Amino acid sequence: MFDKFEEFMNKYFTPLANKMDRNIYLSAIKKAMVAMTPILIIGSFALIPDALPNMIGKNNPVSEWITANSSIISIPYTVGMGMMALYVAAIISYHLAISHKLDVPGCVTMGVMGYLILAVDMTKDGGIDATYLGTKGLFVSMFGAIAAVELFRWCKKKNFTIKMPDSVPDFVSKSFEMIPISIIVIGFFLIIRVVCVNLLHTMPPMIFTYILAPLVGSMDNPFAYTFLKILQCLLFFFGIHPAVLSPVTSPISTQFLAENMASFKAGQTLTHFFTPGMDSAFGNFTGTGVTFGLVFWFMFSRASAQKKIGRIALIPALFGINEPILFGAPVVLNPLFFIPFVIIGPIVSSFGAWAMHFGWLKMSIFTPPYVGVFLEGYLATFDWRSILVNGMQLIVSIIIWYPFAKLAERRELEAESKKKKAISEDDEALIDDLDLDF
Structure with missing residues (x-):
């Protein structure tokens, strides 16, 4: 009986798992999440002092110092965990650029920009709403990075670029090559945002929340x-x-x-x-x-x-x-x-x-x-x-x-x-x- 089960696994399940492991998109996501480990640890450390006053009492010099400097102590958490989706978009774009042998700075720029167009909203006083810069924006950052790099690759394949003479320095030439690509990529993400906000009356990250809600919620079971x-x-x-x-x-x-x-x-x-x-x-x-x-x-x-x-x-x-x-x-x-x-x-x-x-x-x-x-x-x-x-x-x-x-x-x-x-x-x-x- 076990031999039949092993044969079934080797025939159907093992090739699927190996294919997943070799998939460049899943690999890029995995590498990005592994790269976030130091941010998780440092961000967690930054919250430990907040727990000390409850453990040792609030009326002592240590607790009073922690309370007075709480905003400074929590900075690693704010700029780390609070902006994780931004880092993930950049790292995924980086690894996909390496896999596709594309211009790395260009892909990273487009990946981050595409994600920000989908995720960032403005507050009433003109500031930036950081709701989806953190972990709540992880799934939209993954989508933004992958979509931006794929558009970048498509533009290069179709030669939607500006070719400069060989005498022009390489860094200047690449900047001009990026102009048509940037227009196409930014236009694509702007269209998605306009459709979500004006027709669906919600920000793009919420679409991913609705779609993935059963999967995400089930993991707390x-x-x-x-x-x-x-x-x-x-x-x-x-x-x-x-x-x-x-x-x-x-x-x-x-x-x-x-x-x-x-x-x-x-x-x-x-x-x-x-x-x-x-x-x-x-x-x-x-x-x-x-x-x-x-x-x-x-x-x-x-x-x-x-x-x-x-x-x-x-x-x-x-x-x-x-x-x-x-x-x-x-x-x-x-x-x-x-x-x-x-x-x-x-x-x-x-x-x-x-x-x-x-x-x-x-x-x-x-x-x-x-x-x-x-x-x-x-x-x-x-x-x-x-x-x-x-x-x-x-x-x-x-x-x-x-x-x-x-x-x-x-x-x-x-x-x-x-x-x-x-x-x-x-x-x-x-x-x-x-x-x-x-």
Whole structure:
């Protein structure tokens, strides 16, 4: 039965996942979201001081200094998280320009400008409304960047440019080449904006909000989150890194983090559990599928090869990296480990989501760097109960992996025994006595 399932996956699902991973547009989005990691961490750090007065009291020099300088302390958050969509548009445009071998400065300029035409609105006093410069504008920034670069490429292909003599310096020539392209790109986005505002009576980013609302909203459902973890483990089981899903999941989790941070700053209740910090600290606790139990039992295995793999995989697992055990055991493409990894592991991965959903654990406002198990969960939530949740994940993982690890150990010992019996002691002694030096 497993052979048929593996054949089905290799025939239909694996090629699709590989195609997604090689897609230049999804790749550009993934790279852009990875590049946002420092901004997420720094922006999260900038909000920590706001929490201190509630922890140590407001009537002391430290709290009073924080309150007086709150506007300065929050600047990294404002210009980081608050303008993330702008950076994403620029980075996506950059990577697409590299992939298509186009003029990078020109593509980045058009990508950012196209996004801003769709997203920026003016306030009554003549200022700029920054609502969609942050994470709320992520999806429209992706669209703007991709559409602008594709228009740029189409214009170059159709030679809608101004060619200057070879004697003209290159930087001047490229500036003139951009004039027709700029007119076409800007005109395209202006038409979209006019249609949305005058006919649909809404800003373009809201169109994406309406279209993607079911997808975005579903990720705050623990059932949907558990299904996501199953899908990630299924991909990894067949050797495909679950990062292929990040172009879809990362913008949503990042947007939820920003909304949580804004709610925290305003003193309101946090509403989203699906954030990067939560997903890393609980969803990927000791690695995708919570495989620490297998590492634990391999460390005490009677099979020498498994014992070595377990000891090698221990330290990486404590920092959320489980590729050593996935490919060393192996878990990947091993029918013996399908149930604990693909079926049970995702349920254990979702413990944090369920705890936050029912209010047993605070929701995350912080995306900590990789600081190791237990500490990462606490920093993501600033809730001591995160240690209990991680502890439950650790214990349950050790329990559920026990019978499968023991069965693997028995098979490995049988294989080792056959290897030893392949050559008798007399034959081995005879081989040792032979002079086989050349």
